[in-house]
Amino acid sequence: MISIANLTKTYASGLQALKRVDLDIRKGEIFALLGPNGAGKTTLISIVCGIVTPSTGEVRVDGHDILREYRATRSRIGLVPQELHTDMFETVWSTVAFSRGLFGCAPNAAHLEKVLRDLSLWDRRHHKIMTLSGGMKRRVLIAKALSHEPQVLFLDEPTAGVDVELRRDMWGLVRKLRESGVTIILTTHYIDEAEEMADRIGVINKGELIMVEEKAKLMKKLGKKQLTVHLVEPLARLPEALGEWNLALKNDGSDLEYNFNEKDEHTGIPELLRRLGDLGLEFKDLETRESSLEDIFVSLVSERA
Amino acid sequence: MNRHGVLAIYRFEMARFRRTFWQSLVTPVITTSLYFVVFGAAIGSRMREVDGVPYGAFIVPGLIMLSIFTESLNNASFGIYLPKFTGTIYELLSAPVSALETVLAYVGAAATKSMLLGLVILATSALFVPIQILHPAWMIAFLVLTSATFCLFGFMIGIWATGFEQLQFIPMLVITPLTFLGGAFYSIDMLPPAWRTVSLFNPVVYLISGFRWSFYGTSDVSVELSLAMTLGFFAACLVGVSWIFRTGYRLKS
Incomplete structure (x- = not known):
């Protein structure tokens, strides 16, 4: 589903965030990318999503090049960022409807209702985001990412700072999405999260992808x-x-x-x-x-x- | 073309305008009324006519332009700066929306707001002074072009700014003085020859002059020159914005 070849990223500051990364992510799998802060996880995700420009290398999503065919790749991708970046003055419904339109989809109230119900946000659809708790805001970000029915979902540290209940809910949601055929890539610090969720695990450190293994094999080491x-x-x-x-x-x-x-x-x-x-x-x-x-x-x- | 994407951004920006509807419209109405009290009634009563136009009516195009400049810059710069400030820009950058579509949506929304405001000021002015529009099509053309140009300029400021201070820097310290010195409240023909020559280096003179010509048929410089300068500024801003998107300047790392 995602094919990354010889990908490097050097920022203007001279920091080399990614060093010749090669990675293939299979359709329908849950892939966990483990790494400490500054390892290059977010840079890698940001390049695939189009937020950061790669220095060299090639990335393809479902066979499409992320630079030349960015419309085809981006419309297939949903991204849940690490930080709680939301439009505080918007309501839950309007921000989710905005995301669906932004990604080129015609309005579909039934789909948005399903997403909001799945995330226990339906009752709060008319609430302004600024009135929601941190956990609820995290759910809103997931709803936005799912609003355009993506085939690939990136979850960047999805459970950082969330309570146990939400963490469990998110794991359940991720499994449901995988069952529906969505490819999921999640970054995390938590080994137990990777163990619980992932089919395969990649370990990245200092910009280098140092290992990609089936979960069972890697967890034996971890x-x-x-x-x-x-x-x-x-x-x-x-x-x-x-x-x-x-x-x-x-x-x-x-x-x-x-x-x-x-x-x-x-x-x-x-x-x-x-x-x-x-x-x-x-x-x-x-x-x-x-x-x-x-x-x-x-x-x-x-x-x- | 991502039609839904453009519409989503446009509606989002217009919704932001609606949330501050009263502040956005009542403030300029009050300000315009105050200008008429000060310039129209107090000063205008002593000046009578400029180029055959009653002073109160003469300043209307300048007043509209002053608001268009300020509001276009503010609307467009805030429109793109806020997502950068709050971090929600990630969604725009990761969306299947082209640079042209992004500009079309943001600048389109900002220009819509500015033009609405311009029309509100025009309507308010009509309550105070008799207004004549000799060339309505040209008036609309100048209004649209100027709004779009300053919205593009504001968009660039919003991208360039790294703080709210920088966001206000150009509108407050560059555009407002140039507008006041650009013949918004007087004809540059009223200035001593040396200052008139200096004024011709002020680009705002050409914008106001062309707009005023569409109302009363009189202008400080030829209308062709005004139109050429307006189109020139528009083209320069377009080049600037396309450079920003081509290089990802302050948008992408």
């Missing part, structure tokens, strides 16, 4: 967790009897760190705790932490180095 055992008495060195767990002694010997994969059937944690007891090593607390995206990037980048 699913690492860390257990920290806070000992009552610090250790000078690791006992040999704990050698099989590949532990690290941290914080002047006060903490034991153990990295494990939560997807594995046997994490080795119960055995480790039993062994600590056998060795008479008392602990005052246990703490588990999921690998942060940053940890994962460091690992992915170092793997490639």
